[in-house]
Amino acid sequence: MADKVLMKGNEAIAEAAIIAGCRHYFGYPITPQTEIAAYMAKKMPKIGGAFLQAESEIAAINMVYGVAAAGRRVMTSSSSPGISLKSEGLSYMAGSDLPALVVNVQRGGPGLGGIQPSQSDYFQATRGSGHGDYHMIVLAPASVQEMAELTVKGFELADTYRMTSMILADGTMGQMMEPVSLEFDVKPAPEKPWATVGTKLQRKHNIVNSLSLVPEELEQLNFERYEKYNYIKENEAMYEEYLMDDAEYAIAAFGIASRVAKNAVNEARKQGIKVGMIRPITLWPFPVAPFKKAADKVKAIISVELSMGQMIEDVRLATECKVPVTLCNRVGGMIVSPEQVLEAIKEVAENGGAK
Amino acid sequence: MVVFDKPHSLNEMSMHYCPGCTHGIIHRLVAEVMDELGIEGRTIGVAPVGCSVMAYNYFNCDMIEAAHGRAPAVATGVKRADPENHVVFTYQGDGDLASIGMAETVHAAARNENITVIFVNNAIYGMTGGQMAPTSLPGQVTQTSPYGRDVNHCGYPIKVCEMLSQLDGPEYLERVTVNSVKAVRNAKKAIKKAFQNQLDGKGFSLVEVVSSCPTNWGLTPQQALKWIDEKMIPYYPLGVYKDRSAGEDK
Amino acid sequence: MAKLTFKTDNCKGCGLCVDACPKNILQLSPDKINKKGHHPAELTDEAACIGCASCAIMCPDCVIKVER
Numbered sequence: 089m090a091d092k093v094l095m096k097g098n099e100a101i102a103e104a105a106i107i108a109g110c111r112h113y114f115g116y117p118i119t120p121q122t123e124i125a126a127y128m129a130k131k132m133p134k135i136g137g138a139f140l141q142a143e144s145e146i147a148a149i150n151m152v153y154g155v156a157a158a159g160r161r162v163m164t165s166s167s168s169p170g171i172s173l174k175s176e177g178l179s180y181m182a183g184s185d186l187p188a189l190v191v192n193v194q195r196g197g198p199g200l201g202g203i204q205p206s207q208s209d210y211f212q213a214t215r216g217s218g219h220g221d222y223h224m225i226v227l228a229p230a231s232v233q234e235m236a237e238l239t240v241k242g243f244e245l246a247d248t249y250r251m252t253s254m255i256l257a258d259g260t261m262g263q264m265m266e267p268v269s270l271e272f273d274v275k276p277a278p279e280k281p282w283a284t285v286g287t288k289l290q291r292k293h294n295i296v297n298s299l300s301l302v303p304e305e306l307e308q309l310n311f312e313r314y315e316k317y318n319y320i321k322e323n324e325a326m327y328e329e330y331l332m333d334d335a336e337y338a339i340a341a342f343g344i345a346s347r348v349a350k351n352a353v354n355e356a357r358k359q360g361i362k363v364g365m366i367r368p369i370t371l372w373p374f375p376v377a378p379f380k381k382a383a384d385k386v387k388a389i390i391s392v393e394l395s396m397g398q399m400i401e402d403v404r405l406a407t408e409c410k411v412p413v414t415l416c417n418r419v420g421g422m423i424v425s426p427e428q429v430l431e432a433i434k435e436v437a438e439n440g441g442a443k
Numbered sequence: 444m445v446v447f448d449k450p451h452s453l454n455e456m457s458m459h460y461c462p463g464c465t466h467g468i469i470h471r472l473v474a475e476v477m478d479e480l481g482i483e484g485r486t487i488g489v490a491p492v493g494c495s496v497m498a499y500n501y502f503n504c505d506m507i508e509a510a511h512g513r514a515p516a517v518a519t520g521v522k523r524a525d526p527e528n529h530v531v532f533t534y535q536g537d538g539d540l541a542s543i544g545m546a547e548t549v550h551a552a553a554r555n556e557n558i559t560v561i562f563v564n565n566a567i568y569g570m571t572g573g574q575m576a577p578t579s580l581p582g583q584v585t586q587t588s589p590y591g592r593d594v595n596h597c598g599y600p601i602k603v604c605e606m607l608s609q610l611d612g613p614e615y616l617e618r619v620t621v622n623s624v625k626a627v628r629n630a631k632k633a634i635k636k637a638f639q640n641q642l643d644g645k646g647f648s649l650v651e652v653v654s655s656c657p658t659n660w661g662l663t664p665q666q667a668l669k670w671i672d673e674k675m676i677p678y679y680p681l682g683v684y685k686d687r688s689a690g691e692d693k
Numbered sequence: 694m695a696k697l698t699f700k701t702d703n704c705k706g707c708g709l710c711v712d713a714c715p716k717n718i719l720q721l722s723p724d725k726i727n728k729k730g731h732h733p734a735e736l737t738d739e740a741a742c743i744g745c746a747s748c749a750i751m752c753p754d755c756v757i758k759v760e761r
Binding site for chain 3: 449458463464465623665668
Binding site for chain 2: 112138140142143144146147149150151152154155156157158159160176177180184236280284285286287288289290293294295296297298299440
């Protein structure tokens with residue numbers, strides 16, 4: 089194993105992005121992710137890159153749009169309210185099939201909300217977040233190591249599929265310090281013959297564009313994009329199963345919630361309850377397969393979330409409502425405790441799965 | 444000897460603009476400048492939302508369509524992706540540049556972003572059918588100011604060159620028009636300078652072109668050009684508002 | 694001797710060239726209609742053209758090529 093360094097989650101994202109070949113970062117200050125911008129501001133000028141503090145989140149995502157159109161690896165980061173502002177740009181990026189990495193270190197909402205951790209942007213991330221039919225690849229790290237790994241992976245997936253990858257973290261993940269190994273085999277960016285870098289008078293002009301006024305053509309573009317999405321669903325879903333082999337009950341949790349839930353699973357096992365956990369690492373594409381499998385053998389699933397119940401809808405869809413799915417949650421910047429999750433497991437186990 | 448022909452940087456497509464709309468002239472001037480500076484092959488243009496939304500179809504250089512008002516931010520990204528090689532211009536109307544995209548405009552100017560901005564001011568939203576623009580004149584009748592723009596109700600027009608000239612950032616700001624042969628020649632000079640400044644690394648150069656919208660002004664193309672002289676120019680005086688290298692501030 | 698060539702089908706019949714001509718030898722054709730459905734610009738007196746290109750400079754649609 090390579091040497092490890094102690095880093096904050098936010099810093100790990102920034103350093104991993106640089107390792108992945110990202111030389112352009114645009115952002116706007118917002119808690120709790122500003123360390124990413126600060127790190128980039130320090131590093132980029134020293135490695136021939138560009139850091140720019142934009143006048144707004146909207147400008148930042150459009151600067152990202154410009155660099156992505158020019159075929160370079162580029163990123164921005166923000167937190168929940170800022171992602172709402174970027175959502176216009178995210179829709180345009182999807183419509184123009186541009187690759188980039190966007191980080192959302194979530195905080196409680198809606199509105200200005202709070203500055204404490206949350207997972208309540210799950211819908212926003214997995215269903216959009218702007219207008220029109222589109223998806224982003226959504227990656228949910230549960231450790232500082234994964235913050236770094238999924239950042240590299242995010243750039244690679246973005247380039248492979250010409251779409252936005254989003255790291256959906258939360259305030260805890262961003263601020264937490266853990267040892268992290270930063271040795272990666274980075275897949276270099278593929279050729280981008282579509283990029284707007286000047287024709288050199290050697291080809292027809294490239295146009296990066298999301299406007300398509302002929303309905304038949306726009307429909308076809310949507311169909312083609314969804315063929316790509318279907319391929320990604322089949323091939324890129326990532327998840328971790330924990331003690332699921334003999335599980336009678338399952339937890340569904342991602343990110344910080346999965347770390348809390350893991351403690352509760354261990355404690356429940358000590359008390360003789362056969363419970364396991366499925367941790368989606370990609371939230372889109374949602375890992376349907378392990379839930380489908382679980383639906384045929386567990387008696388109930390508990391979705392542990394820092395939201396009013398958002399991922400639970402995907403769990404229900406994936407299990408086709410074959411088993412009851414209940415919610416164990418805290419919101420507004422509060423975090424579920426292992427005791428709360430253990431109680432939820434016990435309650436479900438006592439009822440033998442029935443609600 | 445050919446004394447006048449379509450420039451190479453403009454392609455053969457017939458433009459979608461209304462008869463007599465001066466967008467076509469301004470497109471051509473930008474293309475002529477690209478030809479003369481020999482930069483078509485390394486220029487990336489950024490189109491706005493508005494009447495010139497489909498400008499990307501007409502230029503032979505690489506083109507990007509930006510979200511409404513965001514062209515200066517997109518241009519910032521493209522420019523910074525390869526500052527040595529990319530020549531970047533935005534082409535924006537008054538709604539795009541001075542209303543929904545004002546923040547992007549002001550900050551690109553304040554940063555002295557090394558881009559060229561072609562700002563077409565025709566005092567109306569053309570694409571959506573003639574609504575009041577940030578530059579519509581006091582008293583001007585539009586679809587959304589049917590009794591004339593009442594400055595007590597919805598405020599005054601924004602004079603972009605004057606406003607930006609107060610910033611330390613921008614290199615070059617000039618207002619021109621295209622309502623006569625002489626004016627078109629002047630406009631071309633300004634546009635050429637705005638591109639040359641970028642090649643020389645001087646920074647943010649904006650040319651405001653006072654333009655016409657015969658369709659939504661309810662005038663013939665000829666009347667519209669006269670209306671520029673009679674109504675637009677008195678409110679939006681032509682001239683150089685900033686030329687830092689030349690030490691000029693209006 | 695100046696020569697004007699018109700891409701007649703690109704003409705939108707706006708007449709800006711007609712007004713720009715210092716010799717008053719351009720008109721919108723009273724009898725022709727182009728593919729776009731406009732009366733296109735045409736020269737009334739070829740011999741009188743001085744090839745100043747004023748018409749082409751004011752044309753928003755690059756209809757006119759000027760040779761001298």
